């Protein structure tokens with residue numbers, strides 16, 4: 616489904632360290648919609664730039680990990696976020712991807728969220744160097760979350776730093792949840808397949824259904840987030856359909 620995002624003449628194309636990047640115009644539309652409640656128009660622009668850079672850094676984490684195992688890839692930013700697509704290479708008259716071991720797949724999957732955590736860490740260092748006060752708070756009373764306070768420039772820098780930290784830490788943690796096709800879903804699949812080649816796939820999909828369903832309800836009821844409810848409800852349903860398909864064999 617995702618690989619078939621066809622090129623448009625409004626695509627933004629460039630490459631970073633030899634990794635081709637393509638940005639579909641719908642990426643900007645969705646980023647704008649998600650950021651439109653940021654209040655001040657300047658904050659909407661800040662939001663879009665932070666989301667763009669953060670998703671790019673996340674995908675570059677995947678792409679560099681792929682490269683480490685000899686697998687070229689390209690990055691696509693589109694309506695539902697980012698995607699790092701492994702390249703098929705000419706091989707013996709046909710096309711093939713480099714076969715990664717399950718543990719290499721796990722490293723590639725983890726490299727995305729951890730690139731984001733590293734970026735968040737770096738922005739804390741920069742925030743402190745700019746004279747900001749770093750304060751720790753918690754999300755939902757559980758997840759520790761740092762905030763940088765910089766009173767200069769009417770607090771706009773504070774807002775910039777909070778957006779960077781929020782996007783990279785919160786989304787990174789969400790991405791590590793064992794829900795397919797999030798990065799954590801890939802990690803749990805490759806981990807369980809190694810432990811139990813026969814039932815690992817099925818177990819990972821059940822974990823995905825239960826975690827996704829729980830998060831959909833949690834997001835709707837406790838966070839009042841229709842977006843989280845819809846997103847995780849849909850992912851849980853997709854995993855359930857994959858389980859049904861598995862059951863036929």
Ligand SMILES: [Zn+2]
Pocket residue numbers: 673677724727728790798
């Ligand atoms: Zn990822």
